[in-house]
Amino acid sequence: MPAALSLVGLHKSFGAKHAVADLNLEVEAGRMFGLVGPNGAGKTTTLSMATGLLRPDSGTAYVLGHDVWSDPASAKALMGVLPDGVRLFDRLTGKELLRYIGLLRRVPPDTIASRSADLLDALGLAQDGDTLVVEYSAGMTKKIGLACALIHAPRLLILDEPFEAVDPVSGEGIREILRSYVKGGGTVVLSSHVMELVENLCDSLAVIAQGRVLAAGTLDQVRAGSSLQQRFLELVGFRANTEGTLAWLQSSSS
Numbered sequence: 001m002p003a004a005l006s007l008v009g010l011h012k013s014f015g016a017k018h019a020v021a022d023l024n025l026e027v028e029a030g031r032m033f034g035l036v037g038p039n040g041a042g043k044t045t046t047l048s049m050a051t052g053l054l055r056p057d058s059g060t061a062y063v064l065g066h067d068v069w070s071d072p073a074s075a076k077a078l079m080g081v082l083p084d085g086v087r088l089f090d091r092l093t094g095k096e097l098l099r100y101i102g103l104l105r106r107v108p109p110d111t112i113a114s115r116s117a118d119l120l121d122a123l124g125l126a127q128d129g130d131t132l133v134v135e136y137s138a139g140m141t142k143k144i145g146l147a148c149a150l151i152h153a154p155r156l157l158i159l160d161e162p163f164e165a166v167d168p169v170s171g172e173g174i175r176e177i178l179r180s181y182v183k184g185g186g187t188v189v190l191s192s193h194v195m196e197l198v199e200n201l202c203d204s205l206a207v208i209a210q211g212r213v214l215a216a217g218t219l220d221q222v223r224a225g226s227s228l229q230q231r232f233l234e235l236v237g238f239r240a241n242t243e244g245t246l247a248w249l250q251s252s253s254s
């Protein structure tokens with residue numbers, strides 16, 4: 001069985017900046033996989049290249065054996081994507097948006113209607129299905145984006161910061177949806193800054209910084225006896241705030 005997601009030699013530069021540098025990564029099918037890294041590590045750039053949103057300078061990505069860049073139709077049919085910061089058609093209501101995305105994904109209208117109701121309910125948006133998406137809060141927008149990623153029942157879900165701006169109750173709802181999705185044979189790849197969340201939810205992960213993989217494997221392999229937070233700080237090279245830094249912020253200095 002091919003990997004759910006395979007990234008092979010992905011490279012992307014913006015001018016002189018190597019955002020992602022010859023990155024290789026395999027995510028086995030059935031995994032709940034976390035991609036973690038500090039700000040600017042290259043997570044969004046990596047996931048954008050993996051999902052066909054940003055063309056790599058070199059390298060490619062395979063979804064269940066289908067090349068995202070040479071056979072995009074086959075690869076994209078198998079994945080659901082929650083991109084970071086990509087505009088939705090927000091002059092539609094939540095229900096209309098789900099219908100539109102469902103039809104694009106060739107889901108029969110009756111199935112779209114029943115899945116939409118299930119998704120809106122599961123994500124705590126049942127009362128908001130007839131509200132324009134432009135009127136949604138940041139967390140509600142994230143949740144309708146997740147519903148759009150799920151409407152065609154994909155085999156692989158790629159989620160960029162799915163918990164950002166989401167309240168704790170909705171966050172638990174999303175975690176439940178993702179756990180049952182993986183139990184049913186799906187694969188999730190998600191990026192996050194929150195180590196505790198990744199430690200509780202994911203069974204495997206990769207730590208990236210400066211566009212490179214610093215560690216990858218199962219949760220236990222990567223954390224190697226420490227907490228994930230501790231291991232993450234060691235890997236990315238945390239520098240403690242030295243005495244005197246920002247001294248001007250201390251009220252006693254004025």
Ligand SMILES: Nc1ncnc2c1ncn2[C@@H]1O[C@H](COP(=O)(O)OP(=O)(O)OP(=O)(O)O)[C@@H](O)[C@H]1O
Pocket residue numbers: 014017018019037038039040041042043044045046
């Ligand atoms: N369109 C762009 N033009 C120029 N530089 C970019 C562009 N997109 C990303 N970069 C740079 O590439 C690097 C990786 O950015 P990226 O957004 O992939 O990081 P990230 O890990 O997702 O960060 P964060 O956790 O802050 O969202 C950063 O140094 C960023 O400044």
